[in-house]
Amino acid sequence: MRTATCIIEMNLNHLNEEDRLFISRIGDLFAISQTRNIPKYIGFLNEREVFLASELIRQQGFTGCRFFGGYEGAARVVLGALPDYLQDSEASFPVRCVGVRYPKQYALSHRDFLGTLMHLNIARECVGDIVVGEGQAYLFVLEQVVPLILDEVVKIGSVGVKCEETQPPEIESEQAFEEISGTIGSERLDAVVALATRLSRQKSCELISRGLVQLQYETVSKPDIPLKEGDVFSIRGYGKYKLSRIGSLSKKGHLHITIEQYR
Numbered sequence: 001m002r003t004a005t006c007i008i009e010m011n012l013n014h015l016n017e018e019d020r021l022f023i024s025r026i027g028d029l030f031a032i033s034q035t036r037n038i039p040k041y042i043g044f045l046n047e048r049e050v051f052l053a054s055e056l057i058r059q060q061g062f063t064g065c066r067f068f069g070g071y072e073g074a075a076r077v078v079l080g081a082l083p084d085y086l087q088d089s090e091a092s093f094p095v096r097c098v099g100v101r102y103p104k105q106y107a108l109s110h111r112d113f114l115g116t117l118m119h120l121n122i123a124r125e126c127v128g129d130i131v132v133g134e135g136q137a138y139l140f141v142l143e144q145v146v147p148l149i150l151d152e153v154v155k156i157g158s159v160g161v162k163c164e165e166t167q168p169p170e171i172e173s174e175q176a177f178e179e180i181s182g183t184i185g186s187e188r189l190d191a192v193v194a195l196a197t198r199l200s201r202q203k204s205c206e207l208i209s210r211g212l213v214q215l216q217y218e219t220v221s222k223p224d225i226p227l228k229e230g231d232v233f234s235i236r237g238y239g240k241y242k243l244s245r246i247g248s249l250s251k252k253g254h255l256h257i258t259i260e261q262y263r
Helices: 004-011 017-036 047-060 110-119 143-152 189-197 201-209
Strands: 040-045 065-068 077-081 095-101 127-132 136-142 162-166 177-184 213-215 232-235 239-249 255-262
Touching: 017 040, 017 047, 017 077, 040 047, 040 127, 040 136, 047 065, 047 077, 095 143, 110 127, 110 136, 136 143, 143 162, 177 189, 177 239, 189 201, 189 213, 189 232, 189 255
Parallel strands: none
Antiparallel strands: 040 077, 065 077, 095 136, 095 162, 127 136, 177 255, 213 232, 232 239, 239 255
16 A cells, blocks of 8 residues: 555645645545545545546556546536445445525625535535525535534524435436637747636736736635646636647648637
């Protein structure tokens, strides 16, 4: 069994301390699951943590793992390290759905619900997606906090609500994109950002140097970082994007690329 320390030294020296601690937790998760032949879970994970966990799983060839957030396409998910007898099971995950109902005339937001849960000192990693509709919302949470929510949440802000554990409804999870196509001189981050924003290379470099650009959910400051197909980046004030395709060279030696902007 390879230890978490070895994993960090082998592949992940560039990470900051917070990321390294997270990777160590993932290594321990798989070590315990494989040694004891029991399921182990960690979550809910944010997008950066999902990326790091996925990279570690790919690099180390871990098997018996699965992400699940309560429904297909969930943004925040729990990672499960699963023995053979549970690898096809979502029912084993400690993810529960709490339905919240309230008068339809009130427009409550994701922030309203999250603020209420944080006020109860529920850790952020215990809360997954919050899906808000007209007069109802669905909270995906770890099973350990369900009793607290059912006992304590009677209002969201000043609006009276009724909570009950329920089966999740059918949730539309299809991600919409707008395609941006063009040519760039190279796969450098500043060139891709310039195309995505329709700004000059100088302006895109300024965005990067000001800490307004994240690559793979981590703030970056170097404009010359090379991107590859599938890389996700976000620009504060502009949106979130994925470099979906790097094509052939134009007659002038520029690369044809396609960027998908999340909607």
